[in-house]
Amino acid sequence: QSSILCLTFTNKAAGEMKQRLEKHGIIDAKINTFHAFSKEILEENFMESGLGRDTKILKKSSQTVWCIRNTDKFNFDSNYLELGHNQVRIYSAILEAISNFKEEMISPDGVQQHIDENLKILESRDPEEDEVKEQTKFFKKLNEFNKVYYAYQAHLKEKQLIDFDDMITKTVELLKKDPVILSNYQKKFQYILVDEFQDNNFSQLEILKLLGKHGNITAVGDDDQCIMKFQGAYSGIFDDFKSSYTCDTVELSQNYRSNQNIVKLANQLLDPISKRVKKSLFSAQEEGELIKVIRTATDNGEVEFTVNTIQKIIGKHQEERPKVRNLQRP
Known part of the structure; x- marks a missing residue:
């Protein structure tokens, strides 16, 4: 092997x-x-x-359902966490935070220790300071989150389940x-x-x-x-x-996917970033068409421009049946 x-x-x-x-x-x-x-x-x-092989993985959708069904058991303090009509949205955010803590190898006990230490420090300061009020509210909210984290981990252990991060x-x-x-x-x-x-x-x-x-x-x-x-x-x-590790760094500078104009623009956008490792990126492909940057006044205007552009491309190259890819931020 x-x-x-x-x-x-x-x-x-x-x-x-x-x-x-x-x-x-x-x-x-x-x-x-x-x-x-x-x-x-x-x-x-x-x-x-x-x-073992029979251990089941708790999916994201099931995690959210579990949270909603157990809301009453969490005993949230409404001064710091009010679910209202946003249960799915709030629990999705909480579950995402739990995932992030797990990826950093931070347990509910670790989170609680961090909360308690900071609240103790804040108690020794002037409670009327804006910064103290803001930080106290933050750690009180984090404490409400940690109620879910503790209960969630206990549920996984009791039912012999794991999640993706586990x-x-x-x-x-x-x-x-x-x-x-x-x-x-x-x-x-x-x-x-x-x-x-x-x-x-x-x-x-x-x-x-x-x-x-x-x-x-x-x-x-x-x-x-x-x-x-x-x-x-x-x-x-x-x-x-x-x-x-004691290691050597090999820079792979040639871009095989993009034309010269795309690589040049990438360099222009990336070079000003502070603390970025400088690279000498280049492309051996043709120069390619100029890149267009379009700013629309509204979101609907952006949609209309995108649709019209796609229709023009398809109309112009109908016989070739062009493939158009539209990338967006979620």
Whole structure:
């Protein structure tokens, strides 16, 4: 069996990596997403992890339903959290926050300790100060959130469920707790490749540090493409990696997907960003059409312009049946 482990962020990326390696005759490398690989570790060591193939994953929709059904049990203080007619929206935000805390390996006890320490400090200050009032309100609200976090974790334990984030965090906990299991995987995978490195979060980096004590790690990523911050992507992951290993940095400057005008515009937009690692990006493709920046007065105007533009493109190139892709911020 291959001693090469390849990890990436999405199933699509894992599939593409597998296809490319197969073209070069490499068929026995272990290629997986972080979550699928972590779930495999938990299942292979079910005696120690307490999780097996029959363990069910609680989906996002089921999490929200559970929150709504248990609202009365949370005993919220209406001075700091009033659900009103926004239950779904508020619980979705709370569940997203729970996910972020888990990705940072912060338990409900850790959150509560942070709340108690800060409220104690605030009690020693003048309660009439605007800053004190604002911070006190914030930590009181956070305390209401933590009621849900505590209850949610208790529910998962009671029903022997896990959520998406638990695949990672429980794997980290298992590898830290059991040196024999950790050693087995360290010996099994002597070389580790991580793709889309910029999209990984703190807990995923912890798995790398645990498995990659040998230092044979190749991390491929681009901090300019860090698009998963809303899912907890760790913005300082490259600096953390460099401080953890003695490594060489290889800059891949050529862009194979875009024409020259797109790459030039990308450079113009990215270069002014402070603390950004400077890169010399270029494209060997043709110059391409000039990029148009359109500003409309209203959202409806933006929709109308987009629809009209698509209709013009289709009308102009009807015989070619053009494919048009429209990207938007959610």
